[in-house]
Amino acid sequence: MCQYCMTHGHGQVWYKNALNYARQMYKLRKREGAGDPRQKELDPESQAGLILAQAVEAKTADPQRYPELKKMANRLVMQTSVGQVVTLQEAMDIVDLASPIALMSCVCRKMTRGKVEDDERSYTCMGLGIGMFKWDRWPERYKGGVEFVTPDQARDWLRKWNKKGMMHSIMTHGTPYIGGICNCDYPDCLAIRYRLDYGINQLIKGHWVAKVDYEKCNGCGVCVSRCQFGAVKKEVTTGKTNIDMMRCFGCGLCETGCKRQAVTMVERTTLPGMRGVW
Amino acid sequence: MVRMMWEDAFSEIPRSIPRIVWSMDRCPTPMACKKCLEICPQAVFMLITVKNQKFVETDVNEPGAYAMHPLFRDKCVGCLDCVRACPAGAINIAFEGEGD
Ligand code: SF4
Ligand code: SF4
Ligand code: SF4
Ligand code: SF4
Numbered sequence: 001m002c003q004y005c006m007t008h009g010h011g012q013v014w015y016k017n018a019l020n021y022a023r024q025m026y027k028l029r030k031r032e033g034a035g036d037p038r039q040k041e042l043d044p045e046s047q048a049g050l051i052l053a054q055a056v057e058a059k060t061a062d063p064q065r066y067p068e069l070k071k072m073a074n075r076l077v078m079q080t081s082v083g084q085v086v087t088l089q090e091a092m093d094i095v096d097l098a099s100p101i102a103l104m105s106c107v108c109r110k111m112t113r114g115k116v117e118d119d120e121r122s123y124t125c126m127g128l129g130i131g132m133f134k135w136d137r138w139p140e141r142y143k144g145g146v147e148f149v150t151p152d153q154a155r156d157w158l159r160k161w162n163k164k165g166m167m168h169s170i171m172t173h174g175t176p177y178i179g180g181i182c183n184c185d186y187p188d189c190l191a192i193r194y195r196l197d198y199g200i201n202q203l204i205k206g207h208w209v210a211k212v213d214y215e216k217c218n219g220c221g222v223c224v225s226r227c228q229f230g231a232v233k234k235e236v237t238t239g240k241t242n243i244d245m246m247r248c249f250g251c252g253l254c255e256t257g258c259k260r261q262a263v264t265m266v267e268r269t270t271l272p273g274m275r276g277v278w
Numbered sequence: 279m280v281r282m283m284w285e286d287a288f289s290e291i292p293r294s295i296p297r298i299v300w301s302m303d304r305c306p307t308p309m310a311c312k313k314c315l316e317i318c319p320q321a322v323f324m325l326i327t328v329k330n331q332k333f334v335e336t337d338v339n340e341p342g343a344y345a346m347h348p349l350f351r352d353k354c355v356g357c358l359d360c361v362r363a364c365p366a367g368a369i370n371i372a373f374e375g376e377g378d
Contacts, residue, residue, distance in 0.1 A: 060352035061295050111325045114312030139335040187321040
């Protein structure tokens with residue numbers, strides 16, 4: 001169990017606890033000082049966006065200020081919108097925890113590649129819970145509408161994107177409330193990008209970690225192309241795949257792609273050296 | 279392959295970031311074109327929805343509804359693919375020590 005399980009899990013893995021899906025997304029909350037024109041307080045999301053942009057720039061242009069901005073950015077994203085990697089199996093279990101389930105377009109992919117997902121075949125994002133009843137308030141966010149599906153349809157959809165090579169993560173909207181499940185890749189997913197390129201923890205590693213069985217692996221290389229985190233490569237010396245478990249985010253894409261069952265997903269906390277690595 | 283949080287060898291020395299200027303005058307409807315978003319090998323650009331209104335889906339052909347922001351310009355390698363791809367001449371990139 002990770003830090004979030006301790007603080008939000010109520011004795012369970014936090015994203016397996018239905019309580020964390022209960023709140024409405026985009027619930028209208030009156031903020032302190034709202035309505036007072038002298039107080040131009042930004043909402044936490046916009047504030048996080050500004051600090052993130054400053055941290056991104058500072059990393060290269062102002063290395064002195066970077067650590068502090070990174071810390072601020074980390075604090076803000078953890079309060080507002082933070083993701084954790086889950087395996088296909090976990091994602092397929094999660095769809096039973098909350099309803100309705102709505103497939104929709106990915107906002108990151110739209111922002112970073114201009115990709116418009118406007119029908120049920122192209123949707124790569126999923127909203128979970130009663131907040132989705134209000135999707136039509138923000139048609140620009142849910143461009144193309146949403147597709148309400150049953151848990152079984154949602155599982156088929158998860159399998160489809162997994163096969164194509166997308167990893168899955170849960171994402172909060174006002175931590176610890178989980179708004180849905182994303183199917184992500186690099187560099188389109190902003191959470192992966194902030195984490196890998198800028199050290200901003202908008203994506204936390206999952207509860208599992210991939211380990212190769214050298215007896216079974218024949219070095220075919222399929223898994224290499226499926227890792228969005230750069231943790232897998234072919235080790236020429238041994239002719240087998242090498243997974244750096246410290247870099248692994250635990251998505252299990254290498255495992256679901258391997259035809260020889262040469263990858264095993266190991267529970268992170270069972271390895272003393274991995275317990276603190278998130 | 280190395281995509282992990284990397285550090286340049288001399289990362290303690292500030293490195294100048296290219297100045298990337300996008301002109302809304304020349305590109306009033308980026309979402310209707312988005313060639314720069316698609317072509318950049320470094321995925322430097324980020325499209326911002328300026329007009330995000332309740333109950334209204336934004337028209338991609340409405341001038342000023344979207345803006346292009348080179349958020350990840352520290353990753354720009356200077357290949358100028360975006361500049362060449364842009365039909366409107368809306369992107370201007372300058373590295374330190376170079377003229378525009
Ligand atoms: S897909 Fe399986 S068999 Fe092929 S290289 Fe990866 S671990 Fe080895
Ligand atoms: S090594 Fe495997 S489980 Fe780990 S992040 Fe890469 S694809 Fe996912
Ligand atoms: S010059 Fe090349 S790397 Fe830089 S923004 Fe343009 S396309 Fe991207
Ligand atoms: S390529 Fe040029 S015209 Fe097209 S969206 Fe980018 S900046 Fe605008």
